[in-house]
Amino acid sequence: PKVFYTQPDGVERVIDGTVGDSVMSTAVQNGVNGIVGQCGGALSCATCHVYLDPTEMKLFDDPSEDEDDMLECTASDREDNSRLSCQLVLSEGTDLHVTIPDEQA
Numbered sequence: 001p002k003v004f005y006t007q008p009d010g011v012e013r014v015i016d017g018t019v020g021d022s023v024m025s026t027a028v029q030n031g032v033n034g035i036v037g038q039c040g041g042a043l044s045c046a047t048c049h050v051y052l053d054p055t056e057m058k059l060f061d062d063p064s065e066d067e068d069d070m071l072e073c074t075a076s077d078r079e080d081n082s083r084l085s086c087q088l089v090l091s092e093g094t095d096l097h098v099t100i101p102d103e104q105a
Ligand code: FES
Pocket: 024, 036, 037, 038, 039, 040, 041, 042, 043, 044, 045, 046, 047, 048, 070, 084, 085, 086, 087
């Protein structure tokens, strides 16, 4: 599956990801700007904040309570389509589009 990242500088990066990897780890492994992922996906940093394409929100379960709590701690404003990208796991045949906020910490 492909992940389309719009970086904070406005440049789009398209990465061919691996099923089972997260949107966060895919970004970190490929040098996408703006996703930090400081805690490595343990839901304790909120530096992997992204805005998910609103039409793709339904592809995922609602945020868990822990994710929801951490989303209150994001450096850039939380929006309706805010997610922590370490919780967005790639699945077969599903391309994703995310916009990376300006600030993560
Ligand atoms: Fe820390 Fe996602 S990488 S919460």
